[in-house]
Amino acid sequence: MSDDRGEDTNAVRPADEDRGKAVSPPAEAEAESVRTGWSRLWRAARPRATKANALITVLALLLGIAMVAQVRETRSSGLENLRQDDLVALLDSVNQQSIKLGQEADKLTTTRDRLRSGGGDQAALQAATERLQTLGILAGTLPATGPGIRLTIEDPGKSVKSSDILNAVEELRDAGAEAIQLNDVRIVADSWFGTGTNGRMVADGKPLTPPYVLTAIGDSHTMATAMAIPGGVVDALKQLGATPTVTSVQSASVTALRAESTPRYAQPSSQ
Structure with a gap:
């Protein structure tokens, strides 16, 4: 009877190992899934060269140039432009x-x-x-x-x-x-x-x-x-x-x- 129980035990172990392999995915497949998700996220979030984006970029540059010009004009409209004789x-x-x-x-x-x-x-x-x-x-x-x-x-x-x-x-x-x-x-x-x-x-x-x-x-x-x-x-x-x-x-x-x-x-x- 002891031999029969031993055979039964040996028969069960392979089945358990097979079930373990079927439930847990391999490490390579899991890593590939993560890389695929990040790749999709990057493609969705990356800036695209559209007409709207180009127009926004040009407007931002023009706004920056206008602000710099306004600051320079404000600085030059005070007493800085007066000659030394005028200041004295x-x-x-x-x-x-x-x-x-x-x-x-x-x-x-x-x-x-x-x-x-x-x-x-x-x-x-x-x-x-x-x-x-x-x-x-x-x-x-x-x-x-x-x-x-x-x-x-x-x-x-x-x-x-x-x-x-x-x-x-x-x-x-x-x-x-x-x-x-x-x-x-x-x-x-x-x-x-x-x-x-x-x-x-x-x-x-x-x-x-x-x-x-x-x-x-x-x-x-x-x-x-x-x-x-x-x-x-x-x-x-x-x-x-x-x-x-x-x-x-x-x-x-x-x-x-x-x-x-x-x-x-x-x-x-x-x-």
Whole structure:
């Protein structure tokens, strides 16, 4: 009986080995299946030379070139293009403006100390008079005279718009202009510019005709340099076909006046 059991055992073992071979695939077949899967994935994901892809590539290159050109233009439109003499003049103007503001601060401090120490009604009256004159010049109700510049704009093609004049006025204000006159119109804080029904430029409701003459009182060096900055007011007007001319004057006169007005809504605060 032991021999029969041994034969049965030997008969079963080959069958088990055969079943094991049938269930487990060979290593080579498995590796080939992996390589086939990666190959299909690569063919599906790889870029194809189509018209759409070529167009996208060209547009990306053009966009990159445009961005580089814009950055270069932005860098070259500032103070980098100014000559050394212009930079020295601009720095000198800034220093002069700083000295002037310092002197004004010292003057106000002296007036304050005189009033606090009981210097009498005369000091108070003098301070009030000076303040009234300053406010009258700023409000345009008093004439003004002093050093400054005159910007004359010849516009034969009528290409200059009200926005261009506004840019010039804002540039003059940023450069320290204390009083401005455009032709026969006094320019103040609430001045406005537009176009009339006949197509003519209008400032504060008054029609203007070229040449447009902006007279500004202030530091002539600073304002003239601000007008001549590359890409600034003068360059912009020349691109429109106009002919701007900046002239420094020792004594400019701003004689146009604004009518006095009373605020309709604003009232002095008790605080």
